[in-house]
Amino acid sequence: MALVRLESIVKRFGALEVLKSINLIVKKGEIVAIIGRSGSGKSTLLRCVNALEPVQGGLIEVDGIEVTAASADHNALRARVGMVFQSFNLFPHLNVERNIMLALKLVRKTPKPEAQDIAVRMLEKVGLADKRLAYPDELSGGQQQRVAIARSLAMEPTLMLFDEITSALDPELVGDVLRVLEGLARDGMTMMLVTHEMNFARNVANRVVFMHEGRIHEDGPARETLTEPKTDELKSFLSAVLH
Amino acid sequence: MIREFTSPDVVYLMLAARWTIGLALVATVGGGLLGLLIALARILPIPPLNWLAIGYINLIQGTPLLGQLFVFFFGLPLLGFSVGAWTAVALSLSLYASAFFGEIWRGALQSVPKRQWEAGAALGMTYRHRFTHVVLPQAVRIAVAPTVGFLVQLVKNTSLTALIGFVELTRASQIITAATFAPLQVYLTAAAIYFVICFTLSQLSRVLERRLHGTG
Ligand SMILES: Nc1ncnc2c1ncn2[C@@H]1O[C@H](COP(=O)(O)OP(=O)(O)OP(=O)(O)O)[C@@H](O)[C@H]1O
Ligand SMILES: [Mg+2]
Numbered sequence: 311m312a313l314v315r316l317e318s319i320v321k322r323f324g325a326l327e328v329l330k331s332i333n334l335i336v337k338k339g340e341i342v343a344i345i346g347r348s349g350s351g352k353s354t355l356l357r358c359v360n361a362l363e364p365v366q367g368g369l370i371e372v373d374g375i376e377v378t379a380a381s382a383d384h385n386a387l388r389a390r391v392g393m394v395f396q397s398f399n400l401f402p403h404l405n406v407e408r409n410i411m412l413a414l415k416l417v418r419k420t421p422k423p424e425a426q427d428i429a430v431r432m433l434e435k436v437g438l439a440d441k442r443l444a445y446p447d448e449l450s451g452g453q454q455q456r457v458a459i460a461r462s463l464a465m466e467p468t469l470m471l472f473d474e475i476t477s478a479l480d481p482e483l484v485g486d487v488l489r490v491l492e493g494l495a496r497d498g499m500t501m502m503l504v505t506h507e508m509n510f511a512r513n514v515a516n517r518v519v520f521m522h523e524g525r526i527h528e529d530g531p532a533r534e535t536l537t538e539p540k541t542d543e544l545k546s547f548l549s550a551v552l553h
Numbered sequence: 554m555i556r557e558f559t560s561p562d563v564v565y566l567m568l569a570a571r572w573t574i575g576l577a578l579v580a581t582v583g584g585g586l587l588g589l590l591i592a593l594a595r596i597l598p599i600p601p602l603n604w605l606a607i608g609y610i611n612l613i614q615g616t617p618l619l620g621q622l623f624v625f626f627f628g629l630p631l632l633g634f635s636v637g638a639w640t641a642v643a644l645s646l647s648l649y650a651s652a653f654f655g656e657i658w659r660g661a662l663q664s665v666p667k668r669q670w671e672a673g674a675a676l677g678m679t680y681r682h683r684f685t686h687v688v689l690p691q692a693v694r695i696a697v698a699p700t701v702g703f704l705v706q707l708v709k710n711t712s713l714t715a716l717i718g719f720v721e722l723t724r725a726s727q728i729i730t731a732a733t734f735a736p737l738q739v740y741l742t743a744a745a746i747y748f749v750i751c752f753t754l755s756q757l758s759r760v761l762e763r764r765l766h767g768t769g
Contacts, residue, residue, distance in 0.1 A: 362671060389677025399672035403690045403765070412686060413676035445766075465676060 313338045313373055313469055313500050314359060320367035321354055328354045330524040331368070336469075336502060341495055343511035343532060344504045346521035347547060352504040355521065356471045359502065360384075360391045373468050389417050392462030393471040396478050398454040400446040400461070406433065407442045410461045418465065425464075432460035436490050452483030459490055470494065472503035488514075508551060512536050520544045558735040563742055569725030570746045576711040576721060579643045581704060584650025591655025596662060606655070613652035619713050621645045626717045642714045646707070653703050661696035662688065694765045701758035705751045722746060 314336035321329035328351045336342055344352045357363040358370060361377050361384040370377040375387050401409050410429040414420040420428065433439045436456035446454055455475055462470060472491070476484045488510055494501065495514050505511055511518055511532055518535040520528040522543045528535060539545045594606035613621070625641040636644075665688045673683035715724035726743040730736045 360675060362674060385674075385677045385679055387677075388675055393675040395668065395672070395675075397668060399668045401669065401672070401687055401691075403694060413673075413678055416679075416682045416686060417677045461676070 311338045312336070312371075313340075314502070315371040316359075316368065317370075318368040319355075319358060319365055319370065321351070321358055321363060322366050328524050329358070329365070332524075332526060334519065334526060334529075336500065338468075338500055339498050340517060341499075341501045341515045342503070342517045342519055343515035344502060344519045344521060345506070345508070345511060345547070346527075350521040351524045352521050353473050356393070356473050356502060356504060359469075359471060360388050360393055362393075385417070389413075389465055390467055391469045391471060392465060392467035394455070394458050394462055394473070394475050396474040398446070398451070398458045398478075400454055400458055402446050405443050405445050406438070406449075406457050409446070409457060410464045413461070414464055428464050429460075432464045433457075435463065435493065436460045437486070450483060451479045452486050455479065455487050456490055459487075463494075468500065470499055470501045470503075472501065472505070474504050474506065476505070476507060506551060508536060508548070520547065522547075555734050556732060558729065558733040558738045562729050562733065562739070565729065566722060566725055566739075566742055566746060569720055570722045570750070572719065572721040573708065573711050573747075574750065576642060576646060576714060576719075577704065577708045580646035580650045580707055580711075583643060583647030584654050587647060587651035588654025588658060591651055592658040592662065595655065595659045610652045610656055613649055614656075618645070618649050618710055619716065621649055622713060622717055638714075638717055638719055641717065642719060646711070646714075649710075650703070650707055654700065657699045657703060658692070658696055661692040661699075664695055665691045690765075694762065697758055697762050697765065701754055701761075704754055708750050708754070709747065 312335045314334070316332050316334040319329050319332040320327065332355060334355075344355065346352050354363060358365050359372060359377070361370075361382070365378060368378065372387060373390060376382060377384070377387060400406075401412065404412060407426065407429045410432055411420075411422070411425040414425040414428060415422065430439065430442065433442055436459055438453060438456055438460070441449060441453060441457070446457070449457065459475075476487050479487065484507070488507065491501070491503070491510070492514055503515070515532040518528075518530065518532045519526055520535070520539075520541075520543075528539065528541055528544045530540075535544075536548065539548055591606055591609065594602045595610075597603075622642065622645045625636065625645040626638065629636045629641065669687050669691065670683055673687040678687070711721055712723035714721055715727065718724070720728070722743055726739050730739045733739065
């Protein structure tokens with residue numbers, strides 16, 4: 311069953327065409343790693359899926375909602391599609407628990423005690439139950455990123471988007487965050503993740519999408535695509551990131 | 554008849570300081586309300602409104618407060634509006650404060666990173682909720698220190714109203730100096746009173762900043 315459907319997506323910033331007719335279907339439960347050089351359009355692609363960026367052409371459908379329709383309710387869509395950013399983007403004026411509870415209360419209208427229970431459960435899931443009352447600036451980058459993941463998960467998303475969520479972290483903190491993602495994978499969460507962690511892509515993703523100059527240049531099963539790239543562009547990209 | 558500078562004079566100065574505080578308060582409330590509108594006019598994506606606000610801010614910030622006071626006190630009557638000293642002073646101080654508050658608050662709102670808006674959006678929050686629950690609290694925290702900094706300036710600037718006959722702290726000091734011929738004692742006392750007012754403000758700012766960090 312297709313959870314995400316992109317048909318002939320065109321995205322421009324002014325005269326610059328960043329996405330050039332993208333076609334992509336992501337099935338429920340699939341874990342798609344999106345790789346490619348800097349500027350190839352990976353982040354833009356993710357941001358189009360939850361309508362943070364409007365597109366100039368094509369059709370996007372997520373979980374039965376036609377995102378590109380003029381009447382689409384983007385807030386309702388985003389309440390069901392989680393997104394985690396490279397820069398964490400926790401709310402600095404709220405403690406960890408309230409970071410997680412805010413959207414639950416405002417968007418889902420969850421009563422406070424229940425929202426608090428959810429926050430605790432999500433924090434346990436990412437291994438940070440003891441940081442419930444800490445403020446973001448009291449946490450390490452890896453801890454902040456796990457709180458950001460917990461904050462998204464609290465909304466019970468049907469799809470999670472991750473944009474290079476380990477790129478801003480010290481190497482020794484990357485593992486904790488990747489372990490959380492592995493847990494999500496075991497739970498069957500559908501994920502689209504932009505990553506430079508090739509080992510992670512190979513071991514956890516089922517599928518790899520290689521973007522090159524605004525197009526999907528290669529698309530296939532993770533292990534196979536990464537070990538036996540078909541195109542020269544992917545070969546040279548892989549040799550650049552692996553060495 | 555020259556007399557001594559005695560404790561009743563100190564009381565007189567303190568009573569005059571009520572006017573200093575009152576004027577600053579009026580300017581804060583009037584300027585604050587108007588300043589909010591100015592900040593909005595600067596931020597909303599409506600170019601003519603932006604230009605208007607920028608022109609207003611430049612006009613007010615680019616001319617001396619004393620000149621503005623004179624325009625309201627002496628100028629308005631020439632145009633056929635009879636205004637009392639209170640009205641003239643309240644109007645001009647409020648307009649003066651609004652230009653500064655407007656700029657301080659616009660700066661604070663815009664210094665909240667765009668990513669914070671995005672983080673709220675990615676969670677499905679409406680534009681209004683993103684503003685009220687994510688951006689505004691952070692902007693308030695940023696704005697406290699410069700806002701209070703300007704309030705301290707404002708308190709001191711109320712002394713200019715002495716020049717149109719307002720008996721606030723500075724004018725009261727002149728009057729007592731004329732009677733006692735003890736300028737040093739009189740003005741030192743006045744300075745001490747100004748200091749207490751301004752120091753209280755900056756302490757308040759510190760407490761507020763800490764409080765805002767704790768509970769958001
Ligand atoms: N808001 C924007 N305005 C103008 N151009 C943009 C904007 N966002 C991205 N671009 C451009 O679009 C292109 C694709 O950017 P994108 O961020 O999607 O690349 P990316 O593959 O995620 O790269 P990286 O690995 O560096 O994150 C780049 O040329 C970038 O300069
Ligand atoms: Mg990117």
